[in-house]
Amino acid sequence: MVILIAESSIAPGRKTTDHEAVPGEKRRKMKSAVFLCLFAVVLLSKPQVEEAPAPTPVPFTPEPRQLQWRIGFDLGNAIVLETPELNPDNDATSAIREANRVLPNPFLDVGLGLLPVSKVNVRTQDLVNPRQWTIVDLRAAKTRKVFQWLGVFMGRRLASSEGGYHLVSRSSTARQAFVGIRREPSPEDLVIGFAGPLKTTPRIHGKLSETKWENLLPVEDPASLPPDFESAKKLLAAFPSDTARRFLYGTSIEALIRNRPIKLWLLNYSHPDTSLGNHPWGIFEESASGLRPLYVYNPPNSNDPFVAYFTASIDLDQDGVDELVVEASYRTGTAFKVIANRGGKYQEIFTSYYRGPES
Secondary structure (H helix, E strand, C coil), X not given: CCCCCCCCCCCCCXXXXXXXXXXXXXXXXXXXXXXXXXHHHHHHHHHHHHHCCCCCCCCCCCCCCCCXXXXXXXXXXXXEEECHHHCHHHCHHHHHHHHHHHCCCCCCCCEEEEXXXXXXXXXXXXXXXXXXXXXXECCCCEEEECCCEEEEEECCCCCCECCCCEEEEECCCCCCCEEECCCCCCHHHEEEEEEECCCCCCCEEEEEEECCEECCEECCCHHXXXXXXXXXXXXXXXXXXXXXXXXXXXXXXXXXXXXXXXXXXXXXXXXXXXXXXXXXXXXXXXXXXXXXEEEEECCCCCCCCCXXXXXXXXXXXXXXXXXEEEEEECCCCEEEEEEEEECCEEEEEEECCCEECCC
């Protein structure tokens, strides 16, 4: 698209003096020229607008019988919820291909493409979208939102993967296919969406502490680690060794377990550079008798290298036991995992979209 711009010789923001004032006839000519330029912009941009079909609302569904939740982000002027269940073939890249097919010319550097639902391949049989969602952020603030749009992160300069389909809530009615965002998804802006109203707002706990760093390396300071940290180091060191230097580092959090608050630690024993060595980590319960391991992750290979940090603990299914939201930090990307107690054993029950460069 060609954009024509009419410029005045007067610097913007500066008042004119008497001898700089524009005479009436000259002012009318300039106004006419500006109008012609704007008219040319409209004419030249019209085919671009027609190429992008307007978004259509996502259908509403009945409230689910069982409580359902989704991970999402507050982008400042929109809230998005990840909906991997809607991606064709359970593949996020297939949703991106659908968006690129329907909206081939995104004019934003980075933004959201809002899709015409009837013109893209969506697994609507798995759609959960009641007329009201309850959104809880990391500060335990609760709001109610309506999600009417199906979106995919797109843009001319988008050099990373931001997942597939999302439900999108905006304060204004969506009329254009592309929406600029105020900020990109980040751990600080993570939210949890619950399908429908909640009888009680779940408590959400942020991390209590985090290992200090100096010169881009964690400081293994006993004062900032649990009293029995050597047992955690010994357990995590039992996995296949490598030549990379290792550090014990991580985060702590409070969580509700067995109907009482417990202090938990997530400890990595690895080099923080994920390109060096392997990266085992574990979640431990702190008690008077020492650290009790609840969950241990031993990476089977180096194809999925990340280190882990607590983001929040929250009772997602309202059963009196908190689930643990963990940030998986890759070299240049991020994902989120939910670790939960199922049948008396802690296990990973959810992994979010990976957000970052493909390689």
